[in-house]
Amino acid sequence: MTASEYERIKAKIQKAKETGARTKGALERVNTQLEKDHNIHSREEGIEILNDMDKKIKVKEEKKEALIEKLENAVDWDSI
16 A cells, blocks of 8 residues: 555544534434424334324224315315
8 A cells, every 4th residue: 555545534434423523413402403403302203103103094084085075075066
């Protein structure tokens, strides 16, 4: 390995370390914000909350569709 190859590899390693540090900092900021705004303390807890929200949304969408169908059936559309 030549000195220039060594320096090139060394620079890439340093750049990777810096990128990793920035990524870690960003992740910590996101986690802090999730904790502050939504009281979410872990990835697993966040997934659990999202899954619960998805279930609630599906129930509300089903109710909405039932109400729309009921409304549509309540009106004699041919007379309009």
